């Protein structure tokens with residue numbers, strides 16, 4: 303059988319040998335790279351920050367990162383989260399070195415659940431149970447208990463980096479100023495994925511003005527009592543997310559659009575400890591010892607109106623966009639990657655086989 307050539311791009315490289323180019327090596331770019339490689343595609347990731355890096359602008363290094371069913375989302379987005387859960391569960395069961403763990407979770411609601419609440423999570427989560435009065439603090443309206451998944455990013459990102467390399471994926475550390483610059487680097491490639499997170503605010507030919515940075519700051523408390531998550535659902539935004547493999551829990555949270563400081567704000571840290579103690583007094587003491595505490599600061603890649611996931615034809619190239627995941631990049635990660643694999647396949651089919 304002869305090889306396929308796409309004469310419209312002027313490239314002499316047969317289509318199956320052209321790498322898919324991913325801009326960004328956070329959880330979105332890396333999860334996508336892994337699934338594409340597992341599906342037989344060639345992949346190159348270009349990014350300023352790579353797995354293992356610790357810039358505050360590299361959100362994936364700092365996430366909690368819990369799988370929590372988002373409220374107020376469409377059935378399509380729920381399904382993306384469900385697919386993510388399927389992938390993470392398999393990793394927790396079959397690849398413990400991935401840093402993904404199954405943990406017990408208590409979620410307390412300030413108000414009775416609304417119609418489009420996170421209660422849909424019961425269709426995905428194991429061991430879901432409505433708590434009875436007396437099983438949750440009296441200040442709350444109701445509560446749920448279930449098993450969920452937490453991903454330790456300090457383990458998962460380096461793990462994912464290693465898996466991608468083993469599968470033949472290539473990382474290039476480079477900051478680009480535009481997608482056009484990326485296209486010039488890979489004139490033979492036809493499919494590009496923009497997974498640049500907050501980078502999409504400043505890339506010259508993207509300049510998405512819906513993107514905005516949102517600062518997060520968490521406290522990491524070292525303890526071996528680290529197998530249970532607590533989540534307060536309502537006006538107050540408080541969580542205790544276990545990291546069993548790092549022997550500790552992450553206490554949060556806070557969202558700030560008015561400060562992007564990399565410095566730890568001790569007032570916020572003290573407030574988070576106090577809130578976490580109120581939520582989970584059996585795990586977080588009122589005054590934990592200083593030696594058991596460390597601090598996490600990261601910028602969430604937020605986007606007004608929600609994340610972007612679409613495919614655009616630009617001349618003889620296809621650009622897929624997947625960014626703006628705010629505080630949910632891990633909860634949506636592998637579902638987005640799975641959707642992107644299908645979008646790449648569809649682009650390939652349209653561009654090569656049907657032209």
Ligand SMILES: Cc1cc2nc3c(=O)[nH]c(=O)nc-3n(C[C@H](O)[C@H](O)[C@H](O)COP(=O)(O)OP(=O)(O)OC[C@H]3O[C@@H](n4cnc5c(N)ncnc54)[C@H](O)[C@@H]3O)c2cc1C
Pocket residue numbers: 325326327328329330331348349350351352359360361362363364365366367368369476477478479480497498499500501502505517518519520598599600601602603624625626627628629630631632633634
């Ligand atoms: C404190 C905190 C707690 C969080 N907790 C949770 C949680 O519990 N659950 C959850 O699901 N999510 C959580 N998140 C959110 C999660 O971290 C993000 O949604 C996710 O990491 C976004 O991934 P990303 O790949 O889109 O972006 P990023 O991880 O920011 O990666 C972007 C990539 O693009 C590259 N890039 C950008 N611009 C350029 C350019 N011009 N040239 C070259 N490279 C470029 C960067 O170098 C990087 O490699 C939390 C975030 C924070 C800060």
